[in-house]
Amino acid sequence: METPDGWELVPAGTPTDGARWVIVDSMEDLSDAARRHGISDRAITLLEHRIPGVHPPAPGHAQRARVDRSPDGELILTTPTLSYVESTHDVHTGALTTVIGTDVVLMAEAGDAQVLDRAVTKLTGGFPVPDEGVHQVLAVVVLTLVAEASDVEIGLGDAVADAEQLVFSTAHQRSPLQEIYDLKREIAEARRALSPVTSVLPELMAEAEEGPGRRLSQPWLRRAEAWVDRVDKHLDGYDDLLSDMLSVHLSQVSVRQNEDVRKISSWAAIAAAPTLVASIYGMNFEHMPELDWTYGYPLAIAAMGAVCVTLYRLFRRSGWL
Structure with a gap:
């Protein structure tokens, strides 16, 4: 399968000459695939230390993102991924690890975001690639992520809009408290996963500025950075809106x-008046x-x-009834 500029997408175990893009099925097999495709031992040492699962995150926290460069020049990128289940409004997080060598790019993904599948579709479908060399694959994958x-x-924005309609609906429906809290939790998870990406992009930008012949990398990195910032601001706005909806609901x-x-x-006041009269006339006195x-x-x-x-009538007029 051919990708732009002669890049060849090959199975992980297929040796070949020329530029190669290797997608590894499992994170555990990434180190072995890197050895087979000529990645240096020092880069593999960094990779084995950074592969998701070696240092598992705390429960409920996304995989940490990091950019490492080996002494031999290979670039290792680990970043979390995001996916959304519309039926349940659940946000799922995964991880993506990329190893960039001189003429080979190795990638492995964990989770159900399917970033690599979509990136393959773009690269093999004739879509424009905003970079050159080994970094063209990285550009498409990062922009897809x-x-x-x-x-x-x-x-999440659509789910927040549905929750808003539920809060302000005049019909007698279920309490929106559970839905509001669930959405706030999912938004927090999405922001935790997106925050590492925000920190990694400036590192990639600095690496592009320092590297020779990397002018094409800077525009798409800036675009990705602005895109991530905009998404994070929208998520922050949704979280604030849910907090306002919670306050409104409690009010x-x-x-x-x-x-x-x-x-x-x-x-009680209406019932008290006849009760008072009846209680007086119910007293056992002769001279009443x-x-x-x-x-x-x-x-x-x-x-x-x-x-x-x-x-x-008085209570109705005053609005109490």
């Missing part, structure tokens, strides 16, 4: 509780007014009803 992160940001709950208390208090009247009972009932109706 950032594009995947942008897709994750768009998916709505407080308002509804106050309304319920006012309604309960109003009905109107006990011997023929119309005393219906008059008392009518008076209690009139008091209840008056109180009801």
Whole structure:
């Protein structure tokens, strides 16, 4: 399979002459593939120290990103990847390790972001490549990685919009608290994975500025850096919006509780008036007014009803009912 400028995409175990792009199926096999394709021992030592899994991150934290250059000139890049499950609003993180030699690029990916698959499609589909030499593969892969992160940001933005509709919906629905907290957790995970990429891009930029004949690398690196910054700002905005929605929801709950208390208090006051009259007339005294009247009972009932109706209208007018 041919890639731009004569680069050949070959299986990991296939020896060949000329420029090669090797995709290794497993991170554990990356060191062996590097030995077979002529990567120096000192670069392999760095690689074995940086391969994801050698120093596993803490639970819930993305793989750390790092750029290393061996004394023989090979470049080793490790960076996290992002993917988004739209049905569950889950953000998954993985890792991508790249080894760049003189005429060979080796890559291995862990996780379900499928960055390498999309990069292969671009490189073999005639899409323009913003670099030259071994760095053209790196350029396409890094830009694809950032594009995947942008897709994750768009998916989270849609989920935040759905949560906003749920918070402000007048229909009686489930509480949005769980959804808000889940989205804030996923946004935090996405930002933790994106933050290392933000720190790696300036290192790649400095490496490009110092390296001879690397002028083509600087424009796409600047574009990628600006792209990542924009995605991170959007994620930060989504997190702030979710915090505002949480405050609004809690305020709505407080308002509804106050309304319920006012309604309960109003009905309690309406019920208290006839209860008071009935309790007085229920006392066992002989000398009480109107006990011997023929119309005393219906008059008392009518008076209690009139008091209840008056109180009801007053509470309705004041907005308590």
